[in-house]
Amino acid sequence: MDDVSDVDIDVGRFKYVLIAVTDPKTRVTKHIVRGYIRCHFHGDIVDEVEPQLNRLKLTYDCVGGxxxxxxxxxxxxxxxxYSQGFGKADHSIASKILKEHYKDYESITWSDEGY
Incomplete structure (x- = not known):
């Protein structure tokens, strides 16, 4: 699990997904945040992350976007x-992960409003 970064996002405005990643051997699960400007659909982000998770023999579930x-x-x-395909991610979980990663940021906020 240490080989999978908690956060991998771009700068700017883009779609993101929240993914629950599980190590089948230890049954430990953690959430990761991924978002890329180059991905036009939430599914495209999952498609980019999938090869790494498969290579590490980890299972995953996209729990929203x-x-x-x-x-x-x-x-x-x-x-x-929200994501039309995966539903709305729990932004409070994504926010917590991002706050841990970007400790020196002035503001990391979330809202259930908007698309």
Whole structure:
């Protein structure tokens, strides 16, 4: 599980997914946040993450998605919206993971509003 980063996101405005990753040997599960500007659909993000998880023999479940606005200069992240294919991610979980990763950020917030 240590080989899988908790966060891998771009800068700007993009779609994101929250994925529950499980090690079948230890039965330990953790959530990871992934989001890339180049991916036009939430499923495209999962498709990019899948080869690494398969190579590490980890199982996974995309538990939802949304959108992120990531501003590096202002050190802010806004999480909102939902995925039509996977449903709305629990943004509070994504926010907690991002706050752990970006400890020096001024603001990491989420909202259930918007698309």
């Amino acid at each position: 949304g959108r992120i606005v990531h501003n590096v200069e202002e050190k802010t992240i806004l999480i909102f919206g």
